[in-house]
Amino acid sequence: MKxxxxxxxxxxxFARPTKFNVMVNPPGDTSGPIMDILCKSVTLPEISHEPxxxxxxxxxxxxxxxxxxxxxxxxxxxxxxxxxxRNIFESWMNNLDEHYYVQNGFVQTPPKLGTISLSSVDYFExxxxxxxxxxxxxxxxxxxxxxxxxxxxxxxxLSVTFAYYRSI
Numbered sequence: 385m386k387x388x389x390x391x392x393x394x395x396x397x398f399a400r401p402t403k404f405n406v407m408v409n410p411p412g413d414t415s416g417p418i419m420d421i422l423c424k425s426v427t428l429p430e431i432s433h434e435p436x437x438x439x440x441x442x443x444x445x446x447x448x449x450x451x452x453x454x455x456x457x458x459x460x461x462x463x464x465x466x467x468x469x470r471n472i473f474e475s476w477m478n479n480l481d482e483h484y485y486v487q488n489g490f491v492q493t494p495p496k497l498g499t500i501s502l503s504s505v506d507y508f509e510x511x512x513x514x515x516x517x518x519x520x521x522x523x524x525x526x527x528x529x530x531x532x533x534x535x536x537x538x539x540x541x542l543s544v545t546f547a548y549y550r551s552i
Contacts, residue, residue, distance in 0.1 A: 401511070403505040406459065407417035408521075410476045422462045422469060426502055428516065429454040429551075456545050457500060457518055463529070463540035473523050473544050476536060480522055497522050500546060520549030 406423040436449035461469045479496045497520040503512040527543030 397507075399504060400507060403507070403509060405503045405505060405512075407457070407501045408477075408498065409500070410472060410498040411479065422464065424460045424462055426460075427458040428502070429457060453551070455549070456524065456547055457521075458545045459500075459503075459545065460542060461542045463542050470526065470529070470542055473526050473542075477523050478527065500548070517552045518546070518548040518550075519552065521546045522548075 404426065406426055408423075411525050422489070431451065431453045433451050434449045435446040437446055439445075463469055476496065476498070500518040500521050501515060502518075503515045504511050523544050524547045525545045527545075529540055529542065
């Protein structure tokens with residue numbers, strides 16, 4: 385059996401990168417939750433393993449060391465007609481600077497942090513297969529918007545990169 389026939393006959397047995405739901409919950413004073421309806425794509429962080437080099441009987445060998453995970457997640461949103469998506473993230477970033485300061489080495493007011501949940505949906509869109517939750521999330525960069533007269537039928541997209549404390 386050829387691989388294409390096998391894939392076709394398997395139907396819903398493979399993960400689809402186009403079937404996902406995202407919920408971004410910014411802090412309460414930045415306009416409430418943003419639903420996944422305008423989210424085009426999500427890039428989950430890379431997980432890598434850092435081996436440790438040891439000397440054993442005069443030879444250098446590598447053994448398992450520490451697992452590292454980049455603590456950023458990037459989402460690409462479709463921009464609505466009134467730029468509400470961009471305004472919400474700009475407001476969130478502005479609030480990060482305004483609401484905390486360090487005095488005597490201690491943060492006086494914690495910055496405004498949110499959460500992101502990403503759920504992979506099954507082939508028939510009846511349920512979640514896998515869910516990733518990201519806690520203590522805040523935007524670290526909002527991508528630029530590119531305008532061009534040659535892209536008259538294109539919807540603007542906005543890339544936002546978030547830092548987070550942990551993923552569960």
